[in-house]
Amino acid sequence: MSDRLSFYVERSSLLHRLNPLTKLTLAFTLIFLAFFGPGYWLPAGLYLFVLIPLSFLGGVGKDFVRTSLRLLLPLFLFLFVMQSLFYPGGKTVIFSLWIFSVKSEGMAFAFLTASRILVMVSSFLLLFLCTHPSALMNDLARRGAPAALSYIITSTLQILPQMQAKASAIQDAQSSRGLNTGGNLIQRTRSLLPLVGPLVFGSLVDIEERAIAIEARGFMLPEKKTSLIDIPDTRPEAIFRWGMLLLILLTTGYRLWPS
């Protein structure tokens, strides 16, 4: 684990140069289409013919495919098993194994659900691969997102690995003092405290000082914060974003239209 949590891969592609809000809007639009758009094959199509090509355009194709499959294959396998076997109203049995029978309606539903989730997670994955977290947070903050939220997200990304490292160190220290992580249930439960206690109380003490530090640096000053880094935005992108919004509205209309 590097010293921060981030999917970001540094490249100089078109996608990387796009304004973060544009990419975020695209992600939301794709997700909306996948869940509410017409057509059984739409979500799968969006993944194969929109997201994957875009990822290669962004120079992160291999990372994208590899990570999206790694993240979701376990979920899909599970989904397929559960829904193929237990989907209510499934009648068309494909084959049976002992007391379980696989129904085609279940499999079909599994495929649809899986492809929708695939679009959802991989849209954000693509966003994160091509957008530096601070660029994304900066842009949102500039457009009115609360500075507090931006602060919370970016500091979580950095502080989490630090604390995981501390937890590892505590684990090692306790093991060398003879802490056994095996044994029966009672023994294992007892090991919880010496592993968790030092970390929790240590990090809670730090909090007060960190609060003082950010106050001393003016975080709670009332004026609207400026930004060191300028995130460019272009007119074509703004038009594109409105176009995406229109697409969402059209899809909503399609869904609601009683036909």
Add this chain to the structure above:
Amino acid sequence: MAIIEMRNLTYHYPLAETPALHGIDLEVQQGEFLAVVGANGSGKSSLCYALSGFVPHFFKGKLEGQLNIAGIDTHQSGLMDFVRRVGLVFQNPFNQISGSKFSVYEEIAFGLENLAVPPTEMRARIDAMLDLTGIRDLADRSPYALSGGQQQRLALASILVMQPQVLILDEPTSQLDPIGSREVFQVIKDLSRQGMTIVMAEHKIEWVAEFADRMLVLSQGEIIGNGKPSEILSLPQLPEHGVGISRYTTVARLAQKEGLWPSDQALPVTLTEAVAGFQEALG
């Protein structure tokens, strides 16, 4: 007019019966370097917090007495008024990293962004701070990938970039190794030479004795000494109050007992003084 004027300041933390600070009188001129020494729990940190406004505006509690610093009156101002004028750097370098910036350069910009400084002005100020604290070659690194001394210099840079009129330092080298301490002391020395008003709580007596203009000794929230370092450090009652005297003073005192150091000669605090004193005493 002194840039810091504290009169009869008494402070109780919330729900506390004994005051952390009691009847503190203090005056600091612009450009002066005041060192604050005392045992643990003597009130050094509370004094630092009072000077930077965190007492009482962050910690609540009861503050009596007067404090005027950099043109503001603590009873009529809020924490934000202090933040614009008084800088605070404290012991733990890790806890002073905001966490929300991914590079040293941006970390320094954090304070400027909060002050709503125009971006065009930011770069020049940040570059100046990088040079002042000697961390220019670390500008692209993650703040978490630095040594303690480097992080503390980053903390200094991040506060100084906001151009405070007074700098308060609460034992900035306590958690650093000797190399880190030396790096930080160097920066503070340079700042003082450039005319910054500094109040520094510190344990490493020898160092502050060499550079401070004046020294304040605290014990249990009260002032028991206020004057030039050489005067203060020769006071015999210091050890009872748990104030570490310099090693050189101890040696000279022992020598005094053996008749090797004249009883009318002032006890040394620094190595230079000790060497000079012994050279003279032993002919």
Add this chain to the structure above:
Amino acid sequence: MNIIQSIKKDFNTMTLVLIPVAIAINVVIGQIVVLLKLPVYLDSVGTVLVAAICGPWAGALTGTLSNIIWGLIIDPNALPWFPVAMFIGFVAGWAAVAGLFRTWWKVVITGILVALTAAVVSTPISVYLYGGITASGSSFITAFLLQSGRDLVSAVLSTNFIVEPIDKIATSLLAFAIIKGLSVRYLSRFPRPENVLVGK
């Protein structure tokens, strides 16, 4: 007070600095529990902590972010369950506001309320994802546990619907224990210390 004011009340400087640490606490304790092969999750201790001393909105945010991060770095199967994590924080927060975080047995009640909420909120998600296995939830728990590497005994034990409430009660008690270990002076820094302080 209206909603915006209610939300704002939860967030002072200490809250902002607490939340990332609380998320880390969630992740670390959650991982240690897997390491120790305990038949519980204990992955919301930080969430409940924030909910108790900062408020329901801060708790909800902590839960949501925590779940998403867990899903992205540890186990993607957790991702669809972010509304559950969100409601755990939300309900624990309101329970604390109602005074249910002041004594041990009241905290147990909070734990039960949180467990009920978790069950209710996870139902529609289960329905959607697993096509109808909702009523008992036990087959899902078995399969989920088997999948995340717990040993067979724990997996079988956990299919009993006793586990969810135990997990949430233990989580709440652990958060309470942490709060008990903090000084009054420290707790009063946070937006809602009155939730956890008895008397003055």
